[in-house]
Amino acid sequence: DTGVSQDPRHKITKRGQNVTFRCDPISEHNRLYWYRQTLGQGPEFLTYFQNEAQLEKSRLLSDRFSAERPKGSFSTLEIQRTEQGDSAMYLCASSSTGAGANEKLFFGSGTQLSVL
């Protein structure tokens, strides 16, 4: 169990540029989640996948955001035409589906995005 890994840890970009983040979940986990966290707030749900299927997207996920999990393993989150309001910590988490609900999530260390 190598844990959830995210890359990069930090990203500084200029407004208007595109950025892409990667998340590698725990290998046997079917579910993968993306959250966004701004200073002083708790993590806000963005989207989640079960295997390669994207099952839910939050209304926070504007058209400039897209997430993929093409082979049901790693996932990418792309932000196009970044805005200063996109500056945040982007957290990835994974879990196994298990027999029922209430599965705990394992989180990565996050990608801190700063848009100048």
Add this chain to the structure above:
Amino acid sequence: SQELEQSPQSLIVQEGKNLTINCTSSKTLYGLYWYKQKYGEGLIFLMMLQKGGEEKSHEKITAKLDEKKQQSSLHITASQPSHAGIYLCGADPRGDKIIFGKGTRLHILP
């Protein structure tokens, strides 16, 4: 939709003192999670409570879910510098994703 309110928002305590953090839900809780986050890092799972009246402990941290299942408390005994961080409660109302409160920021004074 379910909302979680945490209190206090921030807390400063002297090392060695006890403290309590509360999490109140707008709806009945079916599974309540406690996570800890160090500043600028990811979340670390602490405990999950499912049954009304349930209480769990890990080292010096104890969490309880009240009988009516709309509030949980997290209690730290004899606080240490290693307890400093952000404590987040989370709920999974539909059994598909966790929603979180805004967190309680804990600072420990040596």
